[in-house]
Amino acid sequence: MTDDSSADMNFSGALQRLGESDPNAAAVKAKEELDRLDSVTLNIAVTGEAGAGKSSFINALRDLSDEDENSAPTGLTETTKKATMYTHPTKPNVRLWDLPGIGTPNFKANQYLKDVKFETYDFFIIISSERFKENDVYLAKEIQKKQKRFYFVRNKIDNDICSVANGKINEQQLLCAIREDCYRNLKEVGNPKVFLISSFDLRKYDFENLVGTLESELSDQKGFALVQSVPVYSLAMLEKKKALLEKFIWLAALASSACTLVPNQFISLITDKAILIVYLIGCHYALGLNEKSLKQLSERTNKPVSLLKLAIKSPVSLAVLDRMRISPMAKPVKSLEDLLDSKNLAVNVQNTADAFRNSHTNLTRALNEMIKDMRQVLQVAGLDE
Ligand SMILES: Nc1nc2c(ncn2[C@@H]2O[C@H](COP(=O)(O)OP(=O)(O)OP(=O)(O)O)[C@@H](O)[C@H]2O)c(=O)[nH]1
Ligand SMILES: [Mg+2]
Known part of the structure; x- marks a missing residue:
């Protein structure tokens, strides 16, 4: 031919x-x-416990360092108190919403979702770090009830790797153990996919897999916007x-x-x-x-x-x-x-x-x-x- x-x-x-x-x-x-x-708009809600790394994850997706004047404030004492929208610097129709941290003793997932206007978002990313928190499961259940999709991200994997660097268990075993722990805890919300990442280094672990999954589950237009916006690393x-x-x-x-x-x-x-x-x-x-x-x-x-x-x-x-x-x-x-x-x-x-x-x-x-x-x-x- x-x-x-x-x-x-x-x-x-x-x-x-x-x-x-x-x-x-x-x-x-x-x-x-x-x-x-x-012109399609993609609204991504990033939620999870206080200090889990929501703002850092948003900065990483926007390819901004924490020091950049347009970045979301991060740190041990900085707490995001109200839903804040960050547009992507080169793809402004991709909007990342930094939601307030969950985790107060009288946290009500249902009320939280109403407060943050859940209907605005295409999907939720629930960020967790260190040990698994019950609030993450409550939140996942409520998001499901509202017929919205969520993806579970276990952040700060670099920290976990460092803390076992003394050699008792190798990296792969550790990653498997963390994954298993997340699956065990999330069983009651229908075995959702879990992605292990480090917001400090998106090249590693499951970040690429997360992007691939999101892309395949979004419409062609929204998937295109998402992949265009992700930094090339x-x-x-x-x-x-x-x-x-x-x-x-x-x-x-x-x-x-x-x-x-x-x-x-x-x-x-x-x-x-x-x-x-x-x-x-x-x-x-x-x-x-x-x-x-x-x-x-x-x-x-x-x-x-x-x-x-x-x-x-x-x-x-x-x-x-x-x-x-x-x-x-x-x-x-x-x-x-x-x-x-x-x-x-x-x-x-x-x-x-x-x-x-x-x-x-x-x-x-x-x-x-x-x-x-x-x-x-x-x-x-x-x-x-
Ligand atoms: N080692 C490591 N530290 C991280 C990572 N992501 C975030 N951190 C650190 O964890 C701390 C909290 O991060 P933030 O991004 O401010 O967390 P947050 O969830 O936005 O916190 P609130 O807004 O208070 O709910 C900061 O000191 C970050 O530098 C990561 O992937 N690896
Ligand atoms: Mg924050």
Whole structure:
């Protein structure tokens, strides 16, 4: 099968997926779908005992250090007293809600859920640390009664590992024992999944598994928002993002192919470059190639940010930076608009299928180049195992 025929097949597949036979109507519908994808709101409630690490977990998900001026306050004495919303710095439609700690002697799970407006959230993450607490089970039961989903996260695993570092029991045995203890205590709420994590190091333990589970149980749109927002700290997470960003290329490619009459020409089309550029800028943030994420990566890995930036070489990545008016590391050879199409900005194509094929090829190529750059960045940061 030639490239051409497989591209055609993709085009008809795209029309089929949208349930449209008219290419132009399909392109309009694709634009609507893409807008929905960008604007969907994900509300994640983070709850659990006082001091379990709720605020630290939120900061880790937002890729912020506890010292960052926009981070949630954390510490042994800081107590979150009312539900506070934190938007994700690069994906503001992902909202993380830092709920007050549970654990007072007269704690009433039902009243607590009413007070924090449980209906606002897509799902709850119950964070616990150290020994298992009864309040966590009460809360899980009440969340279930309200027909909301919850995920149980056992945080501060790094502490547990340190405390048994004297060698009596090995790491795997310890992780198994903690998991078993959580399952035993959560039996009465229907054996929910348990994730062991350290908010201080998301690369380790079950964090990736947690993201995978959440993604698979959310709608396509909300799962996309979630995975886009998660910091890139390993090759495996980068691959996950790649798969998801590739998954929606067809939508952006089709949306950019809506028929536009070009003055003085008999029915002709121009590809809507703005749609392609917005998609690529979204990829740039999702992959962590933006300035702030690179700085955060530099802090986490103790590698100078200038060294990480040297790994960014692809003309597309540089052109995106230039386009975003962030001084690029080197002057891009071409503008992003030029790079997006070999035949230049206002490409006239015969039909929507051609426009789709062009955009699809360009987006795929551009995404692959950015992924290649981010692999190099992770290698320089020492996170490529
Ligand atoms: N070792 C370790 N310490 C953690 C971890 N997560 C949080 N901590 C520490 O635990 C303490 C409490 O963390 P917070 O994030 O403030 O806990 P919280 O649940 O928001 O507390 P309240 O708002 O008071 O309910 C802080 O000193 C954190 O640095 C972790 O994964 N590992
Ligand atoms: Mg807190």
